[in-house]
Amino acid sequence: MSGDGFEPRIVAFLCNWCSYAxxxxxxxxxxxxxPNILPVRVMCSGRVSAEMVLKALLSGADGVLVLGCHIGxxxxxxxxxxxxxxxxxxxxxMTYMGIEPDRLRLDWVSGAEAGHFAKITTEFVEAxxxxxxxxxxxxxxxxxx
Amino acid sequence: MIExxxxxxxxxxxxxxxxxxxxxxxxxxxxxRPAFVYEPGEVERLIFDGRCDQxxxxxxxxxxxxxxxxxxxxxxxxxxxxxDARSLRVLLNEHQVQRDKVxxxxxxxxxxxxxxxxxxxxxTRCDQRVPLLYDALCGEPPEVLAVRDAYExxxxxxxxxxxxxxAYWLGELDRCIRCYACRQACPTCFCSVCEAERDDSLWxxxxxxxxxxxxxxxxxxxxxxxxxxxxxxxxxxxxxGIPLSLINRKIAKDVAQMMGGYRAxxxxxxxxxxxxxxxxxxxxxxx
Amino acid sequence: MKFIETRALHEWLDRLAQEMPLIAPxxxxxxxxxxxxxxxxxxxxxxxxxxxxxxAQIAWDFTRTALSARxxxxxxxxxxxxxxxxxxGKAVLHETKLAQPRVFFGIRPCDxxxxxxxxxxxxxxxxxxxxxxxxxxxTTLVGLACPQMWEDCFCNSVGGAPDAADDVDILLIQxxxxxxxxxxxxxxxxxxxxxxxxxxxxxxxPQPKLNEQFALPTQQQWLASFNxxxxxxxxxxxxxxxxxxxxxxxxxxxxxxxxxxxxxxxERIVRRVRAWDSCQGVNYRxxxxxxxxxxxxxxxxRNRFYCKYYYVPIDYAADGCVGCGRCxxxxxxxxxxxxxxxxxxxxxxx
Numbered sequence: 001m002s003g004d005g006f007e008p009r010i011v012a013f014l015c016n017w018c019s020y021a022x023x024x025x026x027x028x029x030x031x032x033x034x035p036n037i038l039p040v041r042v043m044c045s046g047r048v049s050a051e052m053v054l055k056a057l058l059s060g061a062d063g064v065l066v067l068g069c070h071i072g073x074x075x076x077x078x079x080x081x082x083x084x085x086x087x088x089x090x091x092x093x094m095t096y097m098g099i100e101p102d103r104l105r106l107d108w109v110s111g112a113e114a115g116h117f118a119k120i121t122t123e124f125v126e127a128x129x130x131x132x133x134x135x136x137x138x139x140x141x142x143x144x145x
Numbered sequence: 146m147i148e149x150x151x152x153x154x155x156x157x158x159x160x161x162x163x164x165x166x167x168x169x170x171x172x173x174x175x176x177x178r179p180a181f182v183y184e185p186g187e188v189e190r191l192i193f194d195g196r197c198d199q200x201x202x203x204x205x206x207x208x209x210x211x212x213x214x215x216x217x218x219x220x221x222x223x224x225x226x227x228x229d230a231r232s233l234r235v236l237l238n239e240h241q242v243q244r245d246k247v248x249x250x251x252x253x254x255x256x257x258x259x260x261x262x263x264x265x266x267x268x269t270r271c272d273q274r275v276p277l278l279y280d281a282l283c284g285e286p287p288e289v290l291a292v293r294d295a296y297e298x299x300x301x302x303x304x305x306x307x308x309x310x311x312a313y314w315l316g317e318l319d320r321c322i323r324c325y326a327c328r329q330a331c332p333t334c335f336c337s338v339c340e341a342e343r344d345d346s347l348w349x350x351x352x353x354x355x356x357x358x359x360x361x362x363x364x365x366x367x368x369x370x371x372x373x374x375x376x377x378x379x380x381x382x383x384x385x386g387i388p389l390s391l392i393n394r395k396i397a398k399d400v401a402q403m404m405g406g407y408r409a410x411x412x413x414x415x416x417x418x419x420x421x422x423x424x425x426x427x428x429x430x431x432x
Numbered sequence: 433m434k435f436i437e438t439r440a441l442h443e444w445l446d447r448l449a450q451e452m453p454l455i456a457p458x459x460x461x462x463x464x465x466x467x468x469x470x471x472x473x474x475x476x477x478x479x480x481x482x483x484x485x486x487x488a489q490i491a492w493d494f495t496r497t498a499l500s501a502r503x504x505x506x507x508x509x510x511x512x513x514x515x516x517x518x519x520x521g522k523a524v525l526h527e528t529k530l531a532q533p534r535v536f537f538g539i540r541p542c543d544x545x546x547x548x549x550x551x552x553x554x555x556x557x558x559x560x561x562x563x564x565x566x567x568x569x570x571t572t573l574v575g576l577a578c579p580q581m582w583e584d585c586f587c588n589s590v591g592g593a594p595d596a597a598d599d600v601d602i603l604l605i606q607x608x609x610x611x612x613x614x615x616x617x618x619x620x621x622x623x624x625x626x627x628x629x630x631x632x633x634x635x636x637x638p639q640p641k642l643n644e645q646f647a648l649p650t651q652q653q654w655l656a657s658f659n660x661x662x663x664x665x666x667x668x669x670x671x672x673x674x675x676x677x678x679x680x681x682x683x684x685x686x687x688x689x690x691x692x693x694x695x696x697x698x699e700r701i702v703r704r705v706r707a708w709d710s711c712q713g714v715n716y717r718x719x720x721x722x723x724x725x726x727x728x729x730x731x732x733x734r735n736r737f738y739c740k741y742y743y744v745p746i747d748y749a750a751d752g753c754v755g756c757g758r759c760x761x762x763x764x765x766x767x768x769x770x771x772x773x774x775x776x777x778x779x780x781x782x
Contacts, residue, residue, distance in 0.1 A: 098311025261468030326673035382764035386473035
């Protein structure tokens with residue numbers, strides 16, 4: 001993919017109770033949304049494990065967005081308390097291993113914040129677009145020597 | 146110190162208070178290795194010195210399960226250094242070991258030595274001379290040196306430009322042969338089925354390529370967040386000499402920094418990654 | 433007796449590397465490490481058999497490589513074939529390109545001997561494994577004799593020798609000023625034709641220093657020890673990692689799976705992957721429904737010894753262990769195969 005025509009592929013993990021509803025509201029309200037987002041509905045942002053983020057990145061995503069309920073609004077009470085610790089920690093580890101931190105973003109979107117959802121997704125797509133495609137070496141096997 | 150350990154081991158075995166004592170012995174070729182003593186007459190095998198750097202707590206999780214259904218879990222005595230005690234504390238916090246099935250032979254630690262007699266790096270960063278928990282203490286604790294772990298090794302990597310960091314890690318992890326010795330030696334890696342070994346390849350396949358290896362090591366380290374006590378067991382067993390502790394120490398440093406100075410194994414609090422916010426955190430704003 | 437001067441050998445290797453892939457022992461990894469570490473692997477660079485560009489990259493004074501020669505005949509991971517979507521939307525199967533002629537220089541006699549077991553398994557019965565067969569046929573083995581038996585080697589106790597020429601095409605033995613060359617096979621002769629060998633009348637071959645030989649357990653002793661509590665005692669220490677089987681020149685277990693991968697171009701392809709597996713892994717013997725006949729660690733550890741010394745000799749008429757000493761060195765908890773063998777050999781036959 002050349003740099004000019006680069007369209008980032010973004011995997012967005014949306015919590016069922018707030019952010020997915022927020023995305024829905026944004027759609028119903030006919031807000032302009034970037035087409036680069038591949039939404040994955042999860043029951044809680046606390047469900048989003050490091051495995052899911054990494055697997056998305058290794059499977060071809062250029063960025064991962066994690067959206068959940070605002071702290072205090074979690075449907076399960078404190079699911080997002082784990083998210084708010086886990087994702088920043090993972091972001092630091094990613095950076096340490098050599099992946100740009102801005103390829104992972106955590107934010108909160110309630111069911112009513114359609115405008116906020118549109119803003120975050122647009123911002124994130126532009127941020128990842130600026131970074132360019134994520135190129136991790138997918139080394140082919142040395143099995144034909 | 147050695148005599149204290151042997152006398153205690155003999156007494157425990159004679160009384161029948163424990164079925165087995167896990168300590169250290171010298172193997173036939175002169176290498177120090179874990180020893181499992183079942184008979185009072187065998188306690189002379191036990192030794193303790195600066196070569197006994199393995200973390201014996203690793204062996205407790207598997208001994209905490211009955212060998213056959215319905216059998217009682219036997220009590221095991223284990224020789225524990227201050228660093229090992231922190232691993233044990235984590236296992237107790239996570240209910241992987243029953244406290245009443247373990248007899249902790251604590252040893253006052255003078256630090257471990259490398260093969261060439263120099264102090265082990267991790268010991269130069271440690272200020273604990275007496276284990277945090279024990280049933281009996283052997284040896285006289287030496288004076289505590291005023292040391293503070295500044296994570297210089299981690300900072301060196303952090304200071305590299307992003308591309309160099311990626312190149313460094315890809316170079317190191319490329320040597321991995323997926324033997325899983327790091328995981329097996331780790332006292333706090335106790336899942337019964339590892340994500341990297343699932344038959345359905347859900348997260349990672351069987352191939353020995355960079356993506357699989359990187360995935361395994363990053364996830365293993367991440368699962369140890371707030372659990373890793375930086376005992377270095379993973380790195381010490383790696384047959385490819387990969388500096389694995391650099392990954393775990395980075396996480397430990399960040400956990401301490403972001404989550405109210407939490408250090409694994411120093412309290413009865415479980416890892417902060419599974420608990421609610423307390424208000425003492427200083428987590429990065431990432432949006 | 434044939435002879436080649438050191439410089440001539442280097443020049444020949446440099447030329448050879450231009451013509452075809454040349455695999456040879458070479459030092460890998462960062463130089464600055466922890467020289468005093470208790471972990472031998474962390475002390476500095478380790479030597480591996482890898483493709484090199486010339487004699488300058490070859491580690492001439494190595495003892496044994498960290499991984500055996502097996503990785504070049506049964507790679508840690510290989511793609512057997514891929515399935516892609518063709519232009520008409522139909523599935524297209526691509527076979528993996530087969531091996532090119534190559535020279536494996538500097539293989540130790542024990543590593544070459546280990547290939548006997550792999551040959552027996554992969555080629556001994558029809559159908560032969562085509563991937564292995566191609567690599568084997570297209571590789572000329574130039575052995576480099578050990579000047580002595582190294583610490584922890586025991587090849588002389590399991591029927592080998594540090595300067596055995598039985599399993600290589602050409603064997604080099606270091607002598608004053610160069611190498612004595614024994615051309616063993618026709619394949620070796622073809623390669624040796626380009627080496628520029630000198631014919632010398634008499635050559636004093638060094639006698640390699642041997643380690644003390646020990647007796648192996650008899651078949652009766654193996655049979656009698658199967659249910660012994662001894663395995664529990666050795667297993668106490670075992671971590672159940674896979675180091676011993678992955679460094680071993682004769683371990684050959686593998687797993688095959690189909691995987692969907694996404695290429696950097698975003699195409700989804702399916703590939704059939706074959707990768708090393710180990711009987712020391714907990715899920716190695718799990719069967720449909722979840723039954724695991726080797727669920728206990730000591731059963732798995734026991735299998736390693738029986739496989740090498742009881743099953744392989746019976747099933748394949750080959751020696752299952754070549755005494756390279758890799759597992760002895762690499763085992764992090766010092767489970768020493770020599771100690772186990774001697775313990776068993778001391779037992780009274782039941």
